[in-house]
Amino acid sequence: MQKAIASEKLGMPMEAMKWYEKVLALDSNQFTALHHLARLEIENGKPEKAIRLIQKAIAADGIQAGYLKSLGDAFRRQKNFLKATACYRKTLVLGSLDAGVFIGLFHSLSAEGMPEEAMAMLKKALLLEPDCVEALLLIGNIHLNNTQFEEAFQAFEKTVRIQPENSGNHFYLALALQKLDKYHLALNHYRKALDIDPKLYEAHVNTGTIYMVNKEIESARRAYESALVIKKDIPEALNNLGNLCLVQGKSEEALTWYRKATSAQPGFREARYNLANCLRKNGRYTAAMEQYRQLIDESPSDARLFNGLGVVYKMMKDYKAAIGHFQNAITLNPDLISAYHNLALVYHDTNQYEEAIACLGESLMIRRDFATEIKKCMLIPQIYTSKSEIDDIRGRFNTELDRLLDREDTIQDPFSQVGIANFSLALHGYNEKNIRKKIASFYLKVCPDLNWTSPSLKKQKTDKIVIGMVSRYFHSCTIGNLYHGIINNLAKDKFELILFAFDWKDDSLSRLIAKSADELVHLPNDFQSARKIIARYSMDVVFYPEIGLDPLTYFIAFTRFAPVQCKKGFGVTMGIPAIDYFISSKFTEPSNAAENYSEKLVQLDTLGYFIQRPTLPKKKLTSEQLGLPTDKTTYACLQSLFKLHPDFDHFIGKIFKRDPDAMLLLLDGQHSAWNELIVKRLEMIDPDARQKIFFLPRLPREQFVSLFLLPDAVIDSIYFSGGHTSLECFALGVPVVTWPSSQMAGRLTYGYYRRIGVSDCIAEDADEYAEIAYRLAHDHPWREQIGKKIKQKSSILFENLEDVRELESFFERAVTAAYDGKLLK
Template sequence: MGKKHHRPESHRPGNSLQQAIALHQAGRLPEAEAIYRALPGQDANLLQLLGVLLFQTGRQAEGTSTLEKALAIDPNHVDALANLAVVHHENGRFSEALVFIERALVRDPVRPDLLDKRGFILQDLGRHEEAVASFQFAIDAAPGYADAWFHLGNSLMELKDGEEAERAFRRVIQLRPQDHEALNNLGSVLFLQLRAKEALAAINRSIEIQPTAESYLNQAAALSSLGDREGSLRAAKLAVQLEPKKASNHVRLGELQNAYKHTTLAIESYRKAVQLDPLNVEARVKLGATLNQDGRFEESQQQFASIEFPSDAARLVSSILVPIIPRSSEEIDANRTRVLTSLEAFADEDVRIDNPNRDVALTNFFWSYHSESELPLQRAVVRAYRKASTDLFWQSPHLEEKRKGKLRVGVVSGFLNQHTIGKLFIRLVVGLPDEDIEIVNFDCASKVDEWTQQLNGKVDRSYKLVTELNVSRRFIAEQKLDAIFYPEIGMSSFVYYLAFSRLAPLQFMTWGHPCSTALPNMDCFLSSHDLEREGSESDYSERLVKFDSLMTDFQRPDPKPVTRADLGLPEDKHIYACPQSLFKLHPDFDRVLAEILRRDGQGLVVLLTGNEKHWDDLVRQRFEQVMPDVADRIVILRRLSTVEYIGLCGIADA
């Protein structure tokens, strides 16, 4: 969010200084300085002007001393007071700056630039309501004062008043059509109002006038929301090119790379950020979490241990992470104990995480594959969030409102596209709308594809959410839903954090990710008798509803022949296919695979490559340890198309 920076200003004091002032205003500073110094030095106006010039030529200490001399002569000199306020402000002494600017305003209470300066200082003190009032007074005094409109828009953005912020920035653009910062900030406001196309147009215009790293990052966010992954990455890289030494630019690029499954590139970006700013906790947290995503758990933990002053968010992330490809059951048990102990200790401390979606950005996805109930761990992490991030448990103000008409059901997902979740549940969702039910889709995905478009065309309404928790949950609440359906919770951190809130009277989920959440605002878990064991209700915090079927509605695929040769598999072996994600292979299952291969000398176990190449290496290392005599008869295939996947299942012997 751009700001207009005030520099010390001068005002004409009288005819005796007119020549020096004219030279000063013309930029002929050495000549102006010579005249100032030649004039009698006991004049407050003269000293104030000289102080400004000294600042303009980089001599801050002498400039400050000169302004203070002016005040010693005339304690009520408005310009000297105002310029000293600017000096303190630019040096981070915000409270001192406020004292000086308010002293100036006592002498001249309706001067627009002083009111604007006061608001600008209040912004940096976090007192945005007061800042808004100060900017509005400045605008009342000078309706065409563009800087005041600009700063007003910034404070309104901080106060989440998007409509008024939009109005303020549009007024700046009327007054200064080439103001690239106002256009960029207008784009930010429109983006947060879920108007991504309009936002992109404003940001693009800003870049045409003056490209900046900030505007390119905003462009990247808008393009990402619109499903243009290549364009989004290109924009983020341009931000890095413009300001290569700014660590946060590399972090933002890494976030996009990570979201798009370019894990190796994301790690490189985060490492660069840490190299540029070794004390940057955010960069180290992102690096640690992404190293773990790549299967490098020990290196990840070392990264967290290297943080000299860890934030509460850093401590929580480190506590949650577990090995994605565990070496053994013993390692699983040890890490579950560590997680539970760490979370319990965390929740007993005075902790605070203002924006977990930004600072933690993590789910507990891999806890579900430990062959033990994840509910104790889920309860522990929810307790930790309740202590550190109470705002997560926000409730819609519309819950008690009675509405006539169809039953309105919202669907919230990050994966209703060409993804397993889309395959499982898109046809279920599009089959729901009828004369009694209205379906509203809230798309949280980072990818927009043909399946997304087909879904949007068949539901009653569809909205693309932005990953700003406050904005999106308020938008969902404003739709006044009767119920919300989450096809999966725990795969997208943004969807996970949304599910903490009470956004509808009834909120329910299903087995897209087969895991209880322990969330107090999640009412029901829809499952099937075929998926549950006797007494499994105890594994859920939600009310477990067991259907007779899986609730899926598949379209029969058009079968196409796939041969073993197509997949690089031998004709003379018995194929035992286990076409599941590698992280789902529990270490205890290794013994089953080993026994199959030992009993069948012609057997060949076929697995599928993991999301990260390093996962394959970790699984192979585990197999070499557990079954060195038969590990060479386990094949890990490349990623398969849907046709090839179905073909593999067809040509397998078991």
């Protein structure tokens, strides 16, 4: 018996059981051994055996309070809660004042569905034994479940004072502190818990979650991986690793983790929901739709699922279905703010501007939110019914922005909270300098953190100039095509090139771009995280291929990462103080160009691009394949419909008047509402316009190029002219009629003509524009003559190393000036 009791005290239950069994072999009615062995059998998960042993002890020694308490524990382990409660109550009748009895009653009464009586038992246990750690932990967890986090904290703090060497006490205190958003203190206690018990994987998981909240991505990753080393396939850790990858822009890796999480726990709804969202973000719309629908079948009242499914339909351009699902989400949960915002964006995309604004207004009625007010101000139409509507919108925009400027409210993250770069303003045809400066000043006021300087800011010049290029568009698209040649041909002995890429897309061009750079850095779609990653690098120049198209790049551009910061592309000033230079060309700029920019304007003697000459696809499209009429004269403006300013209607009207057989070829809009708006607008110019317009389908780039060979005349948009498309035309020897506006964005085609010394198709006004277009369409020898001239002289526009060398010269001079504390003159 002495050996058994000693083994039990030393925490050696199996050894103790062996000795108790030897006692009982000598005396089968030894009631102390029977009772102690029964308690060990309860802990060993064998309540039936324990009950038999206790009943034998009672038979040998009579009814004792201790036996009844243990019998209650055994019945409770059997989930026979009625018998357990009866045993505990008999123990109290016998006069036993043991906190453990009240704790047992708490458990059995809770299981019987009597929470108030159960809580009373727990309080009696604490009155009897105020330092009872088991009771304190139980009452702390009740407070946690009831979101009474301060009360939970007080209970758990007491357990740590009583038993400071218990890992569980530190764990629960850390959990309460985490719920109270006291992350630093929570981390301290999670670490103490792990110092005591390094295998407490839950502490690693929760530590990772705190790091995620603090956007310490790598620390979070290490914490989750540590948890998985201890215990394989922890669903929460696997799910959160997926969340981390998604923040880092590693969406394919995120899918892998979400799938592991759902495999580890098939019923883990949050992981399945995240998997659906990730599939959607990866463009796997059919698979995402299937996931959402499965979840909806299980939980038809979960508004988030309809919201997610609505986003899938939005991405698939099924706007009617998207609107229906967002409305379903709002019906199920009228307070789901994200559904209102998503619905507003669909209305905006389908040019239902007033409906979009109304949606954001409803969101603000549910919850006043300064960021939503900003979004409501910044959200402006992409296509307009008239010039007067543009002026009204700009007036409203300026008034609302002034109102918001008077506020003292702030926001933390303009990308996630607002996420608009005001691209549409550039389509209005005005000098953007003042309004862009006002917008930038506004964001700096409401989010002072934008005015941030990298701690790695380079202080002195070294042998090689380190250039960082930041963009979302290093793939097969206009930006990728325009900049691949520069990336590939920068002098490797003079420059080191780092590409910082958001949302990397793996295609043939992106692989070539990545191969040409010294380093490729994948950036997450998260403002703070992306900024920290870029700031790890010490650079001489940060070069933005565009600012104004992508909202995240726009907000990143407020940071000072390098002594020289410049932008090119998207020919509109941004008003951002951290951008030193706007790189343009003397061929595209008007005489008063410097007045249009907040940045220092650099006018190159070249265009500053190295572009591969486009080639026609082997299989060319024919008019018959596209269903084009053969009895009409076709004029094509193959630009995105949002580039068609209402003033352009006047130019089209001149062509229709000049040529009664004219047929205007336009590209399909992103949705049919855009097409209809353009048609209705042109009907105001020509009542028969609907019969004179033919919308061409949107095609892959290789097939799209062949479209330029089909029409009788190609015409350029005004205020925001063709860029890459005009270069493609010139490579094929296709003339483009253009009219240069007063701002660089409307002078790109004009600039290309100036660069090659051909001026035949440059118009001075709408009348001459229509006349040149008519002559191209009807005077075939003249058109061929112009086309040959363009094709012969266009070689200077393509694969011209002079453009790259001039850019290199600018970088060298700008860096030298920057380290002398100056800007270039």
